[in-house]
Amino acid sequence: MMDQIIQHLKKSKHVLLASHTNPDGDAIGSLLALGIALDWLDKKIFLFNESPIPAVYRFLPFIERIEHEIPATLEFDTAVILDCGNIQRIGKGSPAACRIPVILNIDHHITNNNFGTCQLVDTKACSTAEIVYRTIKKMEIPINSAIATSIYTGILTDTGSFRFSNTNKSAFAICEEMIGCGVNPYEVAQHVYGTYSLGRIRLLNLALDSIEISTNGKLSMMTITQEMIYETGTNSEDIDGLINYAKRIEDVKVAALIQEQKTDSNQSTGLKTFHVSLRSDGTFDVSAIASAFGGGGHSSAAGFNIETTLEALKTQIIRLSEKI
Numbered sequence: 439m440m441d442q443i444i445q446h447l448k449k450s451k452h453v454l455l456a457s458h459t460n461p462d463g464d465a466i467g468s469l470l471a472l473g474i475a476l477d478w479l480d481k482k483i484f485l486f487n488e489s490p491i492p493a494v495y496r497f498l499p500f501i502e503r504i505e506h507e508i509p510a511t512l513e514f515d516t517a518v519i520l521d522c523g524n525i526q527r528i529g530k531g532s533p534a535a536c537r538i539p540v541i542l543n544i545d546h547h548i549t550n551n552n553f554g555t556c557q558l559v560d561t562k563a564c565s566t567a568e569i570v571y572r573t574i575k576k577m578e579i580p581i582n583s584a585i586a587t588s589i590y591t592g593i594l595t596d597t598g599s600f601r602f603s604n605t606n607k608s609a610f611a612i613c614e615e616m617i618g619c620g621v622n623p624y625e626v627a628q629h630v631y632g633t634y635s636l637g638r639i640r641l642l643n644l645a646l647d648s649i650e651i652s653t654n655g656k657l658s659m660m661t662i663t664q665e666m667i668y669e670t671g672t673n674s675e676d677i678d679g680l681i682n683y684a685k686r687i688e689d690v691k692v693a694a695l696i697q698e699q700k701t702d703s704n705q706s707t708g709l710k711t712f713h714v715s716l717r718s719d720g721t722f723d724v725s726a727i728a729s730a731f732g733g734g735g736h737s738s739a740a741g742f743n744i745e746t747t748l749e750a751l752k753t754q755i756i757r758l759s760e761k762i
C-alpha cells in the first residue's frame with residue numbers, strides 16, 4: 439500500500455491535502471508535515487481544513503498555508519485525506535475532494551471505511567503523523583525542523599503525551615529522531631499545554647461541575663453547553679482534553695463528553711445537535727458504540743454527532759453503563 443501511495447504522490451502535480459474538521463494536533467501535524475514534504479518535491483500543494491486553527495497550534499511552521507475554503511476554479515489531480523475515517527470528515531470540502539481523480543486515504547482509525555483510490559490505513563500506528571513520517575522517510579525526503587515539529591506535535595498530542603493506549607515504541611523512536619532534526623520539546627509543550635486563556639480555566643471549572651456518574655460508578659458524563667462557552671468567552675477548541683478529567687475518576691471505565699453544537703435549535707422540533715466524545719480505559723470498545731450512532735474512532739477514543747434533546751441524550755448515555 440505504501441508503494442502505491444508513493445507512486446501516486448510522485449506522479450502528482452497539483453495536490454489537495456485535507457484533514458478532519460475541528461482538528462487536533464495529529465490532523466494539523468500530519469497535514470503540515472506531508473504538505474511541507476510535497477512542497478519540497480516541488481509539487482503544487484493546497485492545504486485544507488474547514489475549521490479555524492486552535493490557538494495552541496498556531497505556532498506551527500507553515501500554519502498560515504492552511505486554507506478554509508477550496509476555490510471552485512482550482513483543479514487537482516490528487517487528493518490526500520489525512521486522519522479521517524471517512525471522507526465526509528473533512529466537512530464542506532468533501533464534494534470537491536470526491537471529484538478529484540486520485541484520492542489517497544492515509545489514516546489510523548479502526549473504523550476507516552477504506553474510501554479512496556488507495557488506502558494506507560494502519561490501526562496500529564499511534565497517529566497519522568507516524569504514517570506520514572514513514573511515507574516521508576520512504577520517499578527519501580529530508581526531514582527539516584518544520585517537518586519534524588509537525589510530526590512531533592502530531593505524535594505528542596495523539597498519544598496524550600505518551601500516556602494513551604496507542605503509545606507505542608515508534609512514538610518514542612520517531613520523537614527522539616525528530617528532536618535530532620531540530621524540535622525543541624519544551625517549546626512545543628509550552629505552546630500546546632503550557633498557556634491557557636483565563637476563559638479556558640473557567641470553562642474547566644464549569645465542566646468539572648457538570649460531571650455525573652452512573653449508579654454502578656463505571657460511567658462518567660460531562661456536559662458542555664453553548665451557554666457555558668458563551669459565559670466563559672471560549673470556543674470549541676477550549677474543550678479539547680476536558681474529557682480526560684471525567685475519564686481518570688477511580689472505577690470509571692467509560693467517560694462521555696456531551697458538547698452542544700453551535701447550530702440554532704430546530705425551531706419546529708426543539709432538537710439540538712450534540713457531539714459526543716467517548717473514552718474508555720481500554721477494557722471496553724467505544725468505537726462500536728460510536729459506530730452504532732453513525733460515528734467512529736478507536737476502541738478507546740471515539741465520537742459521534744446526534745440531533746436530540748439534552749435530557750434524552752443524557753438518559754441514553756447513562757443507560758450505556760448497564761452494558762459495562
Ligand code: 5GP
Nearest residue numbers: 523715716733734735736739740741742743
Ligand atoms: P473526539 O471525541 O475527541 O472528537 O474524537 C475521538 C476519536 O473519534 C477521534 O479519533 C476522532 O477522529 C473520532 N471521531 C469523533 N467523532 C467522529 C465522527 O463523527 N465520525 C467518525 N468516523 N469518527 C469520529
Ligand code: MN
Nearest residue numbers: 464521566596
Ligand atoms: Mn489521529
